[in-house]
Amino acid sequence: MPGHAGERLILTGPLRLVPGTTEQILSRLADLGRTVSTEDGVTDGLSVLALSVDDVVLCLPTVIMDGRPRRWPSATVDRRIDLTSYAFAEPDLISAYAPELIEHLNVGHADQMRQLARHARPAETEGDIAGVQVSGLDRYGLDLWRVDSAGAEQVRVAFRQPLVEPRSLGRELRRLLDQSANTSE
Known part of the structure; x- marks a missing residue:
């Protein structure tokens, strides 16, 4: 997930298909305060994937040098985020x-x-x-x-x-x- 300052948050872990019919999935999403919109308005055959997060890494681009924009070098600066801290973090x-x-x-x-x-x-x-x-x-x-x-x-x-x-x-x-x-x- 890209950030405003060029940072990247990388989430890793297994993906799984959420079971249920289209109506059940839409109902569960609505219970969470989420909605689904598609370009053509058709939700038939809707599938939802869920990620079980095993690892969280924050990658930062290099600093600006000589007025050149930030770049992603071959060896990015990264920091692992504790899973508990990630799970309980409040959105900003x-x-x-x-x-x-x-x-x-x-x-x-x-x-x-x-x-x-x-x-x-x-x-x-x-x-x-x-x-x-x-x-x-x-x-x-x-x-x-x-x-x-x-x-x-x-x-x-x-x-x-x-x-x-x-x-x-x-x-x-x-x-x-x-x-x-x-x-x-």
């Missing part, structure tokens, strides 16, 4: 939805992002901020590029507590915006 929904959330913030909330950037560097608000662009988002905060008459600089806006789901981003941003409005008054 913020990372999974970060590209869509970043686009939403940049397109729909430019004024609010400008307010956050101004609050993050209050001593430097002499000039007007020409623009702000959200460049990164994780559970712990936002990375913004702030552009003003002095140039461009990256600004980190930390969250009070780690986000656990995408909806918590809105609550945290409202809190930060309220805080910045109260401080500027």
Whole structure:
């Protein structure tokens, strides 16, 4: 499974065919909150494979050298992940939805992002901020590029507590915006 930064997660183990009719399989998937969609809408003869994970390996590409992009060398850097840690790991929904959330913030909330950037560097608000662009988002905060008459600089806006789901981003941003409005008054 590819990651956002070029990493690869490799799962190994035996595959098995999940028994049952198409209706039974669709019902079991629905119980798990999953749906099946096909290009033509036909699910006749549906088969599902299940993987029993025996080994988990995280492979990382080499670092960028001389401005060249990351590459996969013949000897990749890898790290085995303990099966228990893998089995009980919680998904990072913020990372999974970060590209869509970043686009939403940049397109729909430019004024609010400008307010956050101004609050993050209050001593430097002499000039007007020409623009702000959200460049990164994780559970712990936002990375913004702030552009003003002095140039461009990256600004980190930390969250009070780690986000656990995408909806918590809105609550945290409202809190930060309220805080910045109260401080500027």
